[in-house]
Amino acid sequence: MPGLERRWAPVCAVAFTPYAALTAPLPVAVAVATRQWWAAAVAGVALAGLVAAVAPRAIPSPDGGTGPVLRVLTANLMHGECDPDALVSLVRDHAVDLLALQEYTLRADGKLRAAGLGELLPYRSAEPRPRGNGSALYSRYPLDAQECRINAGGHRNARASVEVPGAAALHAESVHPASLYHPHKLPAWHAGLAGLPAAGPDGPVRLLLGDFNATLDHARLRALLRTGYRDAASVAGRGLVPTWPYRNYGPIPRVTLDHVLADRRVRVRAVAVYPIPGSDHRAVFAELILPTPG
Template structure:
C-alpha cells in the first residue's frame, strides 16, 4: 500500500505564515485608513462599521499565536490595540465637568420624511419630560399631527421649517426661543437646520441646533457630506454654550465629526458609556448592522448625566435622549 508523503516542515510553515498574514491584512488596512482619517469615496461608508471590525480584530492575533507566527502576531496585536483603543472608550463613562446649574432634557429624532409615528414621539417627550426637541426630515403633516397630539401644550415654543420630503427641520422648547432661524446645508438633498437659543430658569442661554448634514449614500455625495460637516458651527469654549443634536450621517470614526468634536464638543452618548448603541439601520430591510450616526454634541462645560436610545416606529432612526446639567448662569 502506498502512503502519501507528509508535507515538508518548511512548506507547512510557509502556509501557516501566509494564512496568518491573510487574516491580519484586512484589519491592518482598516486601521491605516481609520486612524489618520483617510476615508474617501466608498471608504466613508465602510468606516462607519469600524466597531464591528474592532470586535473581530483579536481573532487574527489568536490565530497567529496558535500557529506560533511571531511577526504576524506582533502586527495583529498592534492592529487590535489600535482599533480597540479608539472604539472601546465609547463603552466607558468619562469624568463629568463640575456643572451645578439646572437640568436640560433634550430629545432628537429623524422622522423619515414624516413617516415616523408622531404619537410615539409625543409619548417619549412626556415620558422623559423633555425640555427641547430637535427633529429632522420634518414635514407639514408631522407638524400638524404633533400639535394635535398635545405637543403644543408640552413644548409651546418653536422654530420650525417643515418641508415635504426630507429637507425639513424643527426645534421645539418648553422655554422661549430667542434668535431663532433656519440654516440651509449645501448637500444634494438640501437639508435644513433649525436653531435657536433657550434659557432655562436659573441657567445660562444655550444655542441649540437641529443638525442634519448630507448623507454619503453615493460617491458623488461624499463631497457634500464633508462640506456640510465642516460647516457645522464649532463649539465656543470661551463664549456661549452650544448644542448640536440630530442626524449627523457620521459616526465617531469619521474624521470630519472628530474634527468638529475637537473644537470643544463632547458626544453625550460617548460621555456616559453608551456610544456604541446603534441609532440607524437596518435600512429598508437590508441586512445592515446598526451604526451610530445620531448624536447630541454638547459644549464640554456641560455635564451629561444620562443618555437613552429609543425606537420610533415608522422611522429607520432611533431617537436619542440626553439629560444634561448646565453650568451656573
C-alpha cells in the same frame, strides 16, 4: 484617517470600525496558532489601536454636580412618517425640555400638533420641507435668534438660542448633513459637517443634536469634537448603542449616526436610546446640567 475620507467607499467603511474592533482578536489568534510571530505582532498593534479608539465609548463616566437641568431628545422622523403619538408620549414621559427633529415635513407638522406636542413644548423654530429636508426645534423655554442653516444637498438645520431659566446663554442646532446613500453626496456630506459651529470657552454654550450621518470614527466628526464638544452618549457609556438602520435595508450592520454633542461646559447626567415606530432611526435622549451665567 482623513485621507481615507476623500472617497465614498472608505467613508462608508469607517462607520463600521466598532465591528472591526470586535473581530480584530481573530487574526491575532490565528497568527499565534500558526506561529506567525511578525503577523501576530502587527495584528496585535492593530487590535490595541482599535480597542483604544472604540472601547472608551462603552465606559460610563457621568458628570456630577448641580445646576439647571435640560432634558433633550433628538429624532429623525423618516420623511415625517414616524408615529406622532409615540414621539409625543416619549416627550411627555421623559419631561423633555428641548426636542430636535430631522426630516420634518408639513405632514409631520400637522400630525405632531394634533398629537399635542405644542402643549408640551410651546416654543418652536420649524422649517418643514418635503423629501426629508425639513428640520425643527421644539422647546419648553422661549427661543430667540431663530435661524435655519441650509446645508449642501438641501437639508435644513433649525437653530436658535434657548432661554433656560438660571442657565448661561445656550445655542442649539438640529443637525442633519447630507446622507451618504450615493457617491455624489460625499462633497455635500463633507460641507455639512464642516459648516457646524465650533465650541469654545467664550460665547454661548453650544449644543448640537441630530442625525449627523456620521459616527465618532469619522475624521470630520472627531475634528468637530476637538473644538470643544463631548459626545453625551460616550460620556454616559452608551456611545456604541446603534441608532440606524431599523428598517430592512438589506445586510447593513447597525451603526451610531445620531448624537447629542454638548459644549464641554455642559455636564452629562444620563443618556438613553429609544425606538420610534415608523422611523428607521432610534431617538437619543440626554439629561444635561447647564452652566450658570458667569
